[in-house]
Amino acid sequence: MATTVITDALVIVSTDQRGRVETSDAIAIDGNRIVAIGDAARAMVDLPDTDLIDGTGHTILPGVGDGHAHPIFAGLELLGPEIRSGRTPEAIATSVKQFADANPDLEWIVGGSYDSSIIPGGLFDATWLDSIDRPVVLNAWDYHTVWVNSEALRRAGVTSETPEPELGRIVRRPDGTPMGTLQEYGAIDLVKAVMPADDSERLALALKRASDHFIELGVTWVQDAWVDPQHVDGYLEAAAKGFIRNRFNLALRAEPTAWRPQVEAFPLDRERIRSANHPLLTCNTVKFFADGVVENHTAAMIDPYTDRVEQDDRGIANWTQEELTAAAIEFDRLGFQLHIHAIGDMGNRLALNAFEEVERVNGPRDRRGVIAHVQILEPSDLGRFAQLGVIANFEPYWAQMDPLMTELTLPRIGHRSAHQYRIVDVIESGAYVTFGSDWPVTTPDWRSGLEVGVTRETTDGVPVGGWEPSQRVSPAQGVWAYTAAMAHQAFADDSGTLKPGSVADFIELSANPLEIEPHKLPSVRVIATWVDGKRYG
Numbered sequence: 001m002a003t004t005v006i007t008d009a010l011v012i013v014s015t016d017q018r019g020r021v022e023t024s025d026a027i028a029i030d031g032n033r034i035v036a037i038g039d040a041a042r043a044m045v046d047l048p049d050t051d052l053i054d055g056t057g058h059t060i061l062p063g064v065g066d067g068h069a070h071p072i073f074a075g076l077e078l079l080g081p082e083i084r085s086g087r088t089p090e091a092i093a094t095s096v097k098q099f100a101d102a103n104p105d106l107e108w109i110v111g112g113s114y115d116s117s118i119i120p121g122g123l124f125d126a127t128w129l130d131s132i133d134r135p136v137v138l139n140a141w142d143y144h145t146v147w148v149n150s151e152a153l154r155r156a157g158v159t160s161e162t163p164e165p166e167l168g169r170i171v172r173r174p175d176g177t178p179m180g181t182l183q184e185y186g187a188i189d190l191v192k193a194v195m196p197a198d199d200s201e202r203l204a205l206a207l208k209r210a211s212d213h214f215i216e217l218g219v220t221w222v223q224d225a226w227v228d229p230q231h232v233d234g235y236l237e238a239a240a241k242g243f244i245r246n247r248f249n250l251a252l253r254a255e256p257t258a259w260r261p262q263v264e265a266f267p268l269d270r271e272r273i274r275s276a277n278h279p280l281l282t283c284n285t286v287k288f289f290a291d292g293v294v295e296n297h298t299a300a301m302i303d304p305y306t307d308r309v310e311q312d313d314r315g316i317a318n319w320t321q322e323e324l325t326a327a328a329i330e331f332d333r334l335g336f337q338l339h340i341h342a343i344g345d346m347g348n349r350l351a352l353n354a355f356e357e358v359e360r361v362n363g364p365r366d367r368r369g370v371i372a373h374v375q376i377l378e379p380s381d382l383g384r385f386a387q388l389g390v391i392a393n394f395e396p397y398w399a400q401m402d403p404l405m406t407e408l409t410l411p412r413i414g415h416r417s418a419h420q421y422r423i424v425d426v427i428e429s430g431a432y433v434t435f436g437s438d439w440p441v442t443t444p445d446w447r448s449g450l451e452v453g454v455t456r457e458t459t460d461g462v463p464v465g466g467w468e469p470s471q472r473v474s475p476a477q478g479v480w481a482y483t484a485a486m487a488h489q490a491f492a493d494d495s496g497t498l499k500p501g502s503v504a505d506f507i508e509l510s511a512n513p514l515e516i517e518p519h520k521l522p523s524v525r526v527i528a529t530w531v532d533g534k535r536y537g
């Protein structure tokens with residue numbers, strides 16, 4: 001196979017958690033491997049059969065990983081109407097109508113995700129979407145709320161007579177008729193039950209859109225943190241059609257009420273992915289939701305929410321400690337990596353306790369468990385990540401004083417604001433820290449994530465000097481969390497750095513992200529993305 005040598009580039013060979021950086025000026029690739037860097041790579045230029053690429057001063061960075069994302073949901077959004085930028089209900093309805101007119105064969109119009117804060121209380125009316133001649137279902141950004149039109153309510157049989165579901169809320173007008181906003185799954189499922197399910201062809205198309213977008217951004221490895229059984233078919237279909245361009249590791253979602261049969265089923269799903277023998281797909285992980293989110297008062301807290309002390313509201317743990325631990329032990333015994341969503345300080349403690357018990361009961365093993373989000377950590381729990389070898393996956397874009405933080409988070413948690421996103425403290429404790437996007441909840445663009453992680457300011461520069469500035473990572477630490485640390489999370493020890501023998505996953509950038517003024521990071525262009533030795537650009 002021909003060797004490719006890229007010269008005259010700044011090659012960022014590796015970064016580490018202390019912010020140390022190793023660089024070179026040339027890199028040689030043969031097949032899907034890096035075979036040499038620096039002088040040794042330049043020496044290969046004169047060999048027969050060598051392709052030479054002039055790097056023209058670009059920066060070469062190890063491929064970026066996204067340690068927690070939802071590519072299926074994101075891809076389905078991209079297949080639907082564009083409503084994310086809509087600042088008024090009319091603008092959203094116009095976009096939905098145009099999309100419906102352009103897609104006359106779709107029986108239902110499904111889209112996401114709208115910003116519920118554009119209307120006070122987030123209460124949207126079905127009639128605003130009634131100019132569309134078919135049922136419409138739109139997801140809010142939090143994926144815990146939908147806005148539907150009257151035809152969707154009619155098909156679901158939701159009327160003034162419908163009783164309130166147990167785990168959800170049908171928002172009603174004063175006369176008792178359903179308004180068109182459904183909150184939480186108990187209510188949302190009333191409509192979902194009558195919607196046609198997405199078949200594997202559509203799921204495969206969604207994955208194609210997501211994968212194409214990751215490649216544009218320079219993201220080479222993605223942890224899909226929510227895979228249901230039918231999604232596995234979507235991945236297999238996408239793989240068969242050649243739609244998969246970046247690496248995906250699938251996390252099968254364990255449910256508190258169904259995990260025992262899932263202990264039987266998940267190894268079969270893992271085997272289906274394994275036997276497809278696709279070089280970019282793995283299914284090594286099981287996902288748990290320990291709790292919900294602060295904005296809905298569903299994150300599990302040690303002490304009551306500041307605005308609900310009288311009700312003694314401490315949020316909702318989705319699992320008891322006993323059940324979470326029992327399930328974690330069983331899935332660990334099957335060799336799965338565990339990936340636990342935890343937002344509240346009690347959610348994080350439940351997850352850490354489960355990992356501690358897994359280690360005690362099943363014995364030591366290289367398990368690389370992950371807690372995702374790690375929003376609020378009780379200070380006495382901070383050192384446990386390093387002790388237990390648990391990876392803390394943060395979404396750095398969330399560590400900013402945006403309206404979500406100032407209006408929906410701080411009033412609910414009071415002094416615990418300072419316990420949020422202790423990224424530097426966790427790194428300094430000796431634990432692995434990885435970064436992620438939670439796309440489509442927030443942008444999949446790692447350049448914006450790095451910008452916020454480094455500044456702890458909004459993209460407009462607020463507050464000046466950063467919120468909790470001691471927790472600002474250096475650019476090199478941030479890149480480490482997106483690359484070498486991510487390789488650890490991915491069990492891909494031959495990636496994340498650009499050393500001879502590493503897999504050829506890397507990106508060509510127009511500027512050096514370690515040197516550029518942090519607020520200019522989003523302007524760094526991704527010129528090409530290499531995955532497994534293939535160049536897309």
Ligand SMILES: [Zn+2]
Nearest residue numbers: 068070225438
């Ligand atoms: Zn998520």
